[in-house]
Amino acid sequence: MDWLNYHHLRYFWMVAREGGLRQAAEKLNVSAPSISAQIRELEDAFGEKLFRRSGRNNVLTDAGQVALRYADEIFSLGRELSNAVTQRPSARALRLHVGIADSLPKLITQQILEPVFSLPEVVHVICREGKVEDLLAQLVAHRLDVVLADEPAPGSLKVRVYNHPMGECGVTFCAVGRLAAALRKGFPRSLHQAPALLPAESTGLRRSLDRWFQSLGIVPRIVAEFEDAALMKVMASDGRGFIPVPSLVTAEAVDRFSLRVIGSTEKCRDQFFAITADRRIHHPAVAALTAGGMATRG
DSSP states (O other): OOSOOHHHHHHHHHHHHHTSHHHHHHHHTSOHHHHHHHHHHHHHHHTSOOEEEETTEEEEOHHHHHHHHHHHHHHHHHHHHHHHHTTOOOOOOEEEEEEEETTSOHHHHHHHHGGGGGSSSOEEEEEEEEOHHHHHHHHHTTSOSEEEESSOOOTTOSSOOEEEEEEEEEEEEEEOHHHHHHHHTTTTGGGTTOEEEEEOTTSHHHHHHHHHHHHHTOOOEEEEEESOHHHHHHHHHTTSOBEEEEGGGHHHHHHHHOOEEEEEEEEEEEEEEEEESOSSOOOHHHHHHHHSOOOOOO
């Protein structure tokens, strides 16, 4: 394609940002069929589908995700151009695309990202949550600048990536008041055959837990497993079983989810990593993020 039709690109961008043809049509004050036709022309020009059907909704394809990222940059630059020509002040924000593993607690994520928001320059952080494997695929395709996870990238990954340890801590076990009081007596043996809500087997914390349980001969009665750490806490607050949490976020489990501490151990550790596609980090926000690590405690 010799020339990009920015009019068509803008229609695609609005649909992707607004979440559908109808919403974009209302914003642009044009008909939905007109927008659809122009997006098809853009797809024909690219030779790639930008949307695919998922039930009643249109969702972005991999090519659509790439196009959206470039479109964000293009129209952001367009606004800056307009500001510059009309002599209106504008400070362009540095963009940081962060992939966050579902299993990583939100408070840990907040602590890891904290140095980014202390930079003297303006940083626009775009966060995407998902499974580590999916996020790493986006990282090596340069759709993400960094991935935050509770485990290093696997050595089986075909493309070389780099793990930056950010910190680690022990594990604390929590449950609602009555269950916590019962399990507190005789901890950790009390966890044997006790109802458990555990991280999914694919997570680093679960593998560490399994090794610790096995070393003590503890076999909990697993009620449910979760990739999403926040959902696991919600289920625990309903009294479904005990949960393990990184000791760094024990206060959140107690204050926000009304859980009580059963006990903790330093022999089971949860680790946190920032993963980059390049050994030498050029992005200033990623450099700030990986430079200091984070505070750790038991």
